Amino acid sequence: MVRLRAQVARVARVDAPVLIWGESGSGKELTAQSIHAQSARAGGPFVPINCGAIPPNLIQSELFGYERGAFTGAARAKAGLIESAHGGTLFLDEIGDLPKDLQANLLRFLQEKTICRLGSTRALRVDVRVIAASHVQLQRAVVAGDFREDLYYRLAVLPVAVPALRERRDDVVTLAEHFFDLYGEERAPRLTGFSNRAVAALLDHDWPGNVRELINRVRRALVMADGRLVTPQDLGLDVPLVLTAALDDIRARTERLALRECLQRSGQNVSRAARDLGVSRTTMYRLLSKHGMQP
Numbered sequence: 001m002v003r004l005r006a007q008v009a010r011v012a013r014v015d016a017p018v019l020i021w022g023e024s025g026s027g028k029e030l031t032a033q034s035i036h037a038q039s040a041r042a043g044g045p046f047v048p049i050n051c052g053a054i055p056p057n058l059i060q061s062e063l064f065g066y067e068r069g070a071f072t073g074a075a076r077a078k079a080g081l082i083e084s085a086h087g088g089t090l091f092l093d094e095i096g097d098l099p100k101d102l103q104a105n106l107l108r109f110l111q112e113k114t115i116c117r118l119g120s121t122r123a124l125r126v127d128v129r130v131i132a133a134s135h136v137q138l139q140r141a142v143v144a145g146d147f148r149e150d151l152y153y154r155l156a157v158l159p160v161a162v163p164a165l166r167e168r169r170d171d172v173v174t175l176a177e178h179f180f181d182l183y184g185e186e187r188a189p190r191l192t193g194f195s196n197r198a199v200a201a202l203l204d205h206d207w208p209g210n211v212r213e214l215i216n217r218v219r220r221a222l223v224m225a226d227g228r229l230v231t232p233q234d235l236g237l238d239v240p241l242v243l244t245a246a247l248d249d250i251r252a253r254t255e256r257l258a259l260r261e262c263l264q265r266s267g268q269n270v271s272r273a274a275r276d277l278g279v280s281r282t283t284m285y286r287l288l289s290k291h292g293m294q295p
């Protein structure tokens with residue numbers, strides 16, 4: 001994730017197309033938003049389109065817009081999503097789902113920077129930065145003949161990969177605590193945090209749905225929990241078989257050590273120690289009280 005953030009900062013400085021690859025729910029759209037927000041286009045619109053969610057017969061008019069009378073029912077002219085992203089960033093999610101005829105139209109747009117609304121021959125100049133994303137390896141779709149090779153190379157000027165959550169297990173608990181705080185108002189009144197067994201279950205799970213799955217499980221736990229601590233059952237997760245008291249002991253000992261060291265280094269300043277440990281102040285106080293420690 002540190003490498004990803006550095007990549008985001010770097011690609012934000014230029015205007016070339018970006019291709020983001022990552023599993024479903026891993027944070028592709030968030031990555032695209034960060035690139036936009038750090039770019040010179042930040043003041044312009046960020047227009048996301050899920051190419052897999054728009055019916056194939058509508059996608060042409062949605063993307064490119066249409067003139068009045070272009071087809072039955074087109075009572076008024078309408079700008080397409082590409083036009084509405086003028087001056088900003090167009091985010092094409094699930095680009096692999098784009099039908100082949102539209103792949104050709106998109107390629108033309110990327111080459112010429114102009115579009116023609118349906119029912120019009122007038123070329124409109126549109127200034128848009130394109131970021132595309134896919135949860136499948138597009139190169140394979142190219143080999144299979146489902147995705148145009150020329151479009152692939154146009155889009156993949158700056159490739160960015162978002163790692164799956166199971167490839168960065170160290171982040172799971174931090175993210176879980178973040179969402180615990182973020183959705184705090186949905187929390188059962190007596191709930192204060194995650195049990196050791198819940199933490200072990202979070203670390204043990206493979207997260208096929210990535211961060212989105214984590215959000216859903218934490219929110220479910222916030223509502224379902226009826227004790228003071230979230231249990232694996234509240235998260236809908238199995239208690240890992242390998243869960244031993246020894247592991248809990250090691251974790252507790254490591255936490256105490258880290259807390260003590262960071263407090264010492266920060267001259268007993270809780271905010272600074274929390275920052276050094278990469279946790280919120282709330283989490284810091286919760287950890288201190290869990291271990292019966294005082295700054």
Ligand SMILES: Nc1ncnc2c1ncn2[C@@H]1O[C@H](COP(=O)(O)OP(=O)(O)OP(=O)(O)O)[C@@H](O)[C@H]1O
Nearest residue numbers: 022023024025026027028029030031093135211212
């Ligand atoms: N590092 C993170 N910190 C906080 N929230 C995150 C992080 N990564 C992802 N999320 C959240 O997880 C959810 C899923 O992220 P996002 O929509 O960006 O994933 P995606 O890869 O685009 O998903 P899909 O493939 O289904 O379109 C969003 O609510 C997003 O805000």
